[in-house]
Amino acid sequence: MEEAENAAIWTAEVARRYDTPGSGMFADEVLGPTVDRLAELAGGGQALEFAVGTGRVAVPLAARGVPVTGIELSAAMVGQLRTKADETTIPVRIGDMATTRAPGTYSLVYLVYNTISNLLTQAEQVACFRNAARHLAPGGRFVIELEVPELRKLPPGQRGVVFQDEPGYLGMDTFDVLRQRIVSHHFWFDGSAVDGSDQARLFRSPHRYIWPAELDLMGQLAGFELESRHADWAGSDFTAESDSHVSVYRLPAAG
Template sequence: MAETHFGEWIAAHYATLWPELFDPALIGATVGFLAGLAPGGGSALEFGVGTGRIAIPLQDQGLEVYGMELSPAMAAHLDGTGVEVLVGDYATAHMTRTFDIVYLLRNTITNLVTQDEQVRAFENAAAHLRPGGCFVVENYIPRLRDRVFAETPEHLGVEEYDLATQIAVSRHRWIIDGEQREFSSPHRYVWPAELDLMARIAGLRLRERWSDWHRAPFTAASTDHVSVWAKPFSHSRAVPNS
């Protein structure tokens, strides 16, 4: 059963805790990439929409944007913005329509801590896509030898890996307004190859993979990836990647 670790305090401080996510250049590149997949305006569904960091500026580009979000505290930030949110688990929640794009940002696929749930998320994305539509995932490449992922005067982030269960626990320590705050969350880390297999199970095929939203080439040195799988126009489920 999926659970969210994004409670009231995290929701209220989201932009303070992860200021790098609100870099206008990053937001611009992310929105530009996603909007480019639905030229002329279309519809998009964000899994784990959070406070609308990307959903709101994407809507400003003329797309109709919906979200699914497990945390009522995060979803509350979208009240009155025009982004309609279904509070529920994006692996299983259902909307009675399809979209041009379904997307999942910032490692949120790893918030599902079993392989079954991650596969269900791909199947749920496919079920919410129109034929020809795209599922986009932004995720990190697991760094098993480099456990420190954030180190600033305000923020220390360390990931602890359990190689047997493929679970990473992210431990954060922040100094906010002179006070120390801690937060930890479990993640099922996953490599692109396993995500490709999940996409195949869901009947999607890999269309593009990049290192970032600027379409930098994906290489052995990449720390992150932005992957796009497309739903074929035909009804066949197992579509080999070309």
């Protein structure tokens, strides 16, 4: 599987640097609405997080009383998670989210922060939907948080766009529109060079981008119906100008 292309990226060094408590995607204003919405959607049942990582969402969700199990490809990321929660609190199966089976039946499976795009083929992404369906009870939900591809920002003949530029950090995406691929390039500048200039640290990750309509078709192939789509976890309207979405897919109820 092409997910192996991603497996080598999530090293112990990356896992150590991944958590940024109180800022970025760990900021209260980001995590609060995410956990609130997932706790509501779990409806008192158990939740399964695909690509649980270091427990950014799973740890506060479990603290809210929602039993959470994880599936994670990177043992290094799970090692970082274990500094915050033990196996009893958040059990984790090591493996890829397209095929790995966790024990039990769940009312909610969720996949946040664009992580379905880490699967680099359409076939793997469809398999991920089907794996979610295998874990869910009738009427269960699969929630995906995903960016909208920013191809409108890409002039003809240009392969890359800067998506963030701030002191000490530069983010740039390069596109392969034939294969629906993005490589995200993250540059951090820490001023550590011998001459006092900025020394750059680079992290790159490959992704396969998915249009919302394509995502909906993947859901249909796995037996899901789209229940709702919003621009964020707080429930803002999804419009043509939205740069991301939170989509909730639901299996038919029993009978």
